[in-house]
Amino acid sequence: MFESNELVKKTKELVKIPSWEDEKEASKYVCDLVDGEIDEIGNVFASKGEGEKEIAFISHLDTVPPSNELEVYTENSRIFGRGAADMKGSLIAMALAFNKASPNQKLTFASFVGEETDARGVKHAVKNGFSPDYSIIGEGTANYSQKDKLDVCVAHRGRKEVEIETKGVSSHASQPEFGENAILEMFDVIKKIQNTEPPKEEVFGEEMKAGSCITQIESEGATNVVPDKCQITMDVRTIPNKNYDLEFGDKHRIVTDVLPMKTKNEELIKALERSVEKETGYSPNRIIKPQATDAGFLAENGSDTIILGPSEPTEPHSNNESVSIDILEDTYNVFLDLANNF
Numbered sequence: 064m065f066e067s068n069e070l071v072k073k074t075k076e077l078v079k080i081p082s083w084e085d086e087k088e089a090s091k092y093v094c095d096l097v098d099g100e101i102d103e104i105g106n107v108f109a110s111k112g113e114g115e116k117e118i119a120f121i122s123h124l125d126t127v128p129p130s131n132e133l134e135v136y137t138e139n140s141r142i143f144g145r146g147a148a149d150m151k152g153s154l155i156a157m158a159l160a161f162n163k164a165s166p167n168q169k170l171t172f173a174s175f176v177g178e179e180t181d182a183r184g185v186k187h188a189v190k191n192g193f194s195p196d197y198s199i200i201g202e203g204t205a206n207y208s209q210k211d212k213l214d215v216c217v218a219h220r221g222r223k224e225v226e227i228e229t230k231g232v233s234s235h236a237s238q239p240e241f242g243e244n245a246i247l248e249m250f251d252v253i254k255k256i257q258n259t260e261p262p263k264e265e266v267f268g269e270e271m272k273a274g275s276c277i278t279q280i281e282s283e284g285a286t287n288v289v290p291d292k293c294q295i296t297m298d299v300r301t302i303p304n305k306n307y308d309l310e311f312g313d314k315h316r317i318v319t320d321v322l323p324m325k326t327k328n329e330e331l332i333k334a335l336e337r338s339v340e341k342e343t344g345y346s347p348n349r350i351i352k353p354q355a356t357d358a359g360f361l362a363e364n365g366s367d368t369i370i371l372g373p374s375e376p377t378e379p380h381s382n383n384e385s386v387s388i389d390i391l392e393d394t395y396n397v398f399l400d401l402a403n404n405f
């Protein structure tokens with residue numbers, strides 16, 4: 064049986080290293096832990112074992128900034144501190160499982176930079192040929208369908224941030240008929256967006272539906288001038304294999320595009336379900352996560368992706384983020400079993 068002290072100690076050590084602006088120190092810590100290599104932008108890689116197939120444990124090194132000063136402590140069998148849940152606990156579980164495993168295949172540990180911002184770590188890795196056959200992403204799947212238990216995530220939506228601009232013609236606001244009001248043009252655009260039915264798809268019995276939300280609107284100029292420019296920002300949630308085009312207005316710019324994902328390989332799902340059953344005694348359910356992860360980029364590049372990790376949905380990015388030590392231990396055992404038996 065695994066000595067959980069090591070898991071807790073290393074998680075706390077990594078959480079203590081700030082990695083919301085610069086991941087360098089965290090990269091170094093993780094690289095030393097797995098005896099790996101750091102690429103030119105700070106991603107950490109380590110591999111062991113040989114075989115026809117490559118299975119990869121995927122995590123990220125960065126966190127969002129803490130809401131207050133970074134404090135790290137253990138209380139009520141939980142580890143507290145920014146990144147404990149998203150996702151340094153899971154990263155350490157993956158690293159220690161990687162170190163302990165005797166795989167029959169090639170086993171790779173990869174931890175990326177920039178997941179919380181622009182996904183630059185995973186994009187860089189994929190561009191440079193990182194293409195494992197199977198990718199296990201350690202984002203949270205605990206407390207979804209069953210209290211204090213792990214589920215297996217088989218799909219998630221993607222996220223696009225889109226800016227749309229309308230153009231008009233300025234005139235004196237006392238005689239708006241001489242101009243063209245960009246705000247009124249935007250009204251039409253918003254109506255078109257609202258009238259566009261988001262695509263949906265059934266995934267393992269659950270409905271997955273795209274969606275959009277206008278999150279910002281602005282115009283510029285003096286208050287007595289008909290505005291010649293109006294801009295909205297939209298948060299668009301996408302689903303795999305279905306277009307959801309909202310290319311209205313005079314200018315359309317995609318600021319961020321994090322891809323959706325869906326697990327295609329039934330063998331991989333079953334193997335992970337078996338490991339959870341074996342190590343915990345309960346059966347996990349197949350779930351769809353609301354948030355996008357790095358998985359979409361790996362899936363697009365041909366990797367079979369699946370997600371399992373100790374974080375509960377209430378924890379990531381919350382003011383007082385924490386992770387359960389019991390679930391973290393379960394996660395470690397599941398990763399190790401999968402590495403040795405898949």
Ligand SMILES: [Zn+2]
Nearest residue numbers: 123149150202
């Ligand atoms: Zn995360």
